[in-house]
Amino acid sequence: MKISARNQIAGKIVAIQPGATTSHISLELPGGVVMMASITNEAVADLGLKIGQQATALVKASDVMIGVE
């Protein structure tokens, strides 16, 4: 499926931290940047996510803020 989200960044899953209903997934992106996603435990099981697996971080442009020093 092609998605409208403007930010689709490929990476590798380096950590999966389950909670009661929500899990935190850490994804290592190009350049060594690590991005964290908070998704439901059902999604982790549904997608069969595993550490070391290739995955994509998807973020809507309207959910990205900009900071400057």
Added chain:
Amino acid sequence: MKISARNQIAGKIVAIQPGATTSHISLELPGGVVMMASITNEAVADLGLKIGQQATALVKASDVMIGVE
């Protein structure tokens, strides 16, 4: 100011596309990945954003989805 958002990725502004009330900012991150942010025109003026400027993309973990092929 230190922010709770888990995703704070430093990069360089490579495009600013203004709209009627909202602008699209493209930020080049490490590894050549380009991230797009949709922010208000007031924010662009308030932060004095310019092409070539160093800036940080901030995203809450709860706004990041995961995709797998």
Added chain:
Amino acid sequence: MKISARNQIAGKIVAIQPGATTSHISLELPGGVVMMASITNEAVADLGLKIGQQATALVKASDVMIGVE
């Protein structure tokens, strides 16, 4: 691509309303419900969206609120 978003509802595009940087897409879902998505103009062009086209509305569970009378 399989996506972590818990809400993925198939429907048909019934309206596309472009703005300066953002477009509003109306999607008719099963049961006649119409859902509106606000996406970037780039995404409309990138996905080649047209009225009458089959498409899916994707929403993270954390972006859904509940209301009761």
Added chain:
Amino acid sequence: MKISARNQIAGKIVAIQPGATTSHISLELPGGVVMMASITNEAVADLGLKIGQQATALVKASDVMIGVE
């Protein structure tokens, strides 16, 4: 209260899955579509949510993405 969110879809609560701070609510919409909301445990108690209860799923247009095959 009348709300600005463009997506307000009436349905029936078919599941309530509590977590440590957040609960997942499943709402059956017209046409048999089931939508999941992730809301705080306080909200579940505050609204007195029960399985079988009529409720509305509210989603901002800016939180809806579009996918196409």
Added chain:
Amino acid sequence: MKISARNQIAGKIVAIQPGATTSHISLELPGGVVMMASITNEAVADLGLKIGQQATALVKASDVMIGVE
């Protein structure tokens, strides 16, 4: 309608700035704080919003970040 969003803050509309598809609404809250909402032009018309009108800002807890100096 009672809403699950944890943040529901009453105030007065002090500015309405329309754009091509989206409008920015400024709401003065208790203590003189001004909050900005970005909503669709349809919502502004649908709710009949006017400057000076009493209105409520609604925000999900998951959309609020914390910053510290």
Added chain:
Amino acid sequence: MKISARNQIAGKIVAIQPGATTSHISLELPGGVVMMASITNEAVADLGLKIGQQATALVKASDVMIGVE
């Protein structure tokens, strides 16, 4: 760091409610309004949040809805 989010409201932390992966932070704002933020447990530790501490609630304009009676 200066942030693009239009809503940056200073207040005092009055409650911290930890969950399995996510904590709920209550912030008392001017005029006695209390705002709730849902952030990761890592963020609470990272920012060293404590009850009584001064902190700022940050919300993107696109995450604020308007309600009217």
